[in-house]
Amino acid sequence: MERSALPAGGRILLTGATGQVGGELLETLKPLGEVVAPSRANMDLANTASVRETIRAVRPRWIVNPGAYTAVDKAESEPELAYAVNAEAVRVMGQEARAIGAGVIHFSTDYVFDGSASAPYRETDSTRPVSVYGASKLAGERALAESGAGHMIFRTSWVYGARGKNFLLTILKLARERERLRVVADQYGAPTWSRDLARMTAEVIGQCEADVRGFELATFLFDTGQTYHAAGAGETTWYGFAAEAVRLQREKEPGTRFAAIEAITTLEYPTPAKRPANSRMNGARLMERFGWKMMDWRDSLREVLAEL
Numbered sequence: 573m574e575r576s577a578l579p580a581g582g583r584i585l586l587t588g589a590t591g592q593v594g595g596e597l598l599e600t601l602k603p604l605g606e607v608v609a610p611s612r613a614n615m616d617l618a619n620t621a622s623v624r625e626t627i628r629a630v631r632p633r634w635i636v637n638p639g640a641y642t643a644v645d646k647a648e649s650e651p652e653l654a655y656a657v658n659a660e661a662v663r664v665m666g667q668e669a670r671a672i673g674a675g676v677i678h679f680s681t682d683y684v685f686d687g688s689a690s691a692p693y694r695e696t697d698s699t700r701p702v703s704v705y706g707a708s709k710l711a712g713e714r715a716l717a718e719s720g721a722g723h724m725i726f727r728t729s730w731v732y733g734a735r736g737k738n739f740l741l742t743i744l745k746l747a748r749e750r751e752r753l754r755v756v757a758d759q760y761g762a763p764t765w766s767r768d769l770a771r772m773t774a775e776v777i778g779q780c781e782a783d784v785r786g787f788e789l790a791t792f793l794f795d796t797g798q799t800y801h802a803a804g805a806g807e808t809t810w811y812g813f814a815a816e817a818v819r820l821q822r823e824k825e826p827g828t829r830f831a832a833i834e835a836i837t838t839l840e841y842p843t844p845a846k847r848p849a850n851s852r853m854n855g856a857r858l859m860e861r862f863g864w865k866m867m868d869w870r871d872s873l874r875e876v877l878a879e880l
C-alpha cells in the first residue's frame with residue numbers, strides 16, 4: 573500500500589520515549605518527519621497543564637501516545653495517579669488535538685476486557701476491566717473518543733523487547749539465578765514485540781498521510797480512525813512464553829545452567845490486581861484496513877533473543 577511522509581514542517585509529538593514502545597517509536601517514526609519527544613520533566617503526564625502547554629508549544633500534526641502508567645499491581649493502591657496519566661492526560665491530548673486538527677494515536681490494552689470470552693477478542697466486544705489499571709486505560713479510550721479528535725487506538729498485550737522492564741528479561745535473569753521458576757499457565761494471550769508495534773504504527777501513519785491528500789487529517793481520521801487490536805499473532809500462556817524463551821536460550825548457551833520452568837495456576841500466584849484469563853486478540857481489522865499482520869510471537873521471540 574502507498575505511504576508518504578508528513579507534509580513539510582509537520583511534527584510528531586511522542587510521549588513515553590523512555591518506555592518499551594516509545595523507545596522503538598523514536599526510531600521508526602523518524603523517517604516520517606520531525607519527532608519531538610519531551611522528557612518527563614518537560615511534559616509530566618500526571619499534570620494536565622503541562623500536557624496542554626507542551627502540545628500548544630509544539631503544535632504537532634500527530635500526537636503518538638505510548639506513555640502510560642503501566643504498573644498494573646501498584647495501580648490498585650495508586651488509582652488517582654493511574655487515572656491522571658492513563659485517562660486525564662489523554663483527555664487533554666484529545667481536546668488540544670481537536671483544536672488544532674492533529675491526529676492522535678493512542679495505545680491501550682487487553683486488560684480492558686475481563687477475559688471471560690472463549691474466542692480471541694474483537695474490537696466490537698464488550699469491555700469490562702477487572703483491575704484499576706484496566707479501568708484507567710478504558711477511561712482514557714473513552715475520554716479520547718469524547719474529545720472529538722481524529723484518533724486511532726491500538727490495543728496491544730504482553731509487550732516485551734530487548735530493552736525495558738518486561739517479562740522476558742525478568743524470566744531470563746531469574747532463570748540464571750534460581751533452580752526452578754513457577755509460572756502461571758492458565759492465562760492465555762500473545763506476547764507483542766515492542767518493535768513490531770512501532771513499525772506497524774509508522775506504517776499506519778505513512779498510509780494515512782498517503783491517503784489523506786486533499787482532505788483535512790482530522791476529517792479523514794473520523795472514517796479511518798477507530799480501535800484496532802494489535803497484539804502478537806499466535807497464542808500461549810505466561811508459562812509457555814517462559815518455557816520457550818528458556819529453551820531457545822539454552823540452545824544459544826549450551827554450557828549455562830537455567831532454572832526448570834514449572835506450570836502453576838493463577839490461584840497459586842496471588843497478585844494485588846486481577847488479570848484476565850483470556851487476553852487473546854483478533855487482529856483481522858488491522859489486516860483488512862492496513863494490510864498489517866503482527867508477527868507471530870515465536871518469530872519475534874527469536875529476533876529479540878538474537879539481540880540480547
Ligand SMILES: NC(=O)c1ccc[n+]([C@@H]2O[C@H](COP(=O)([O-])OP(=O)(O)OC[C@H]3O[C@@H](n4cnc5c(N)ncnc54)[C@H](OP(=O)(O)O)[C@@H]3O)[C@@H](O)[C@H]2O)c1
Nearest residue numbers: 588590591592593616617618639640642679681728730731
Ligand atoms: N507493557 C505491557 O505489557 C503492555 C500491555 C498492553 C498494553 N500496553 C500499553 O502499551 C503502551 C506502551 O507500554 P510500554 O510497555 O512501552 O510502557 P513502559 O515501558 O512502562 O513505558 C511507559 C512510558 O510512560 C512514561 N510515563 C509514565 N508516567 C509518566 C508521567 N507522569 N509523565 C511522563 N511520562 C510518564 C514512562 O516514563 P519513565 O521512563 O520516566 O517512567 C515511560 O516512558 C501503554 O499505553 C501501555 O498501557 C502495555
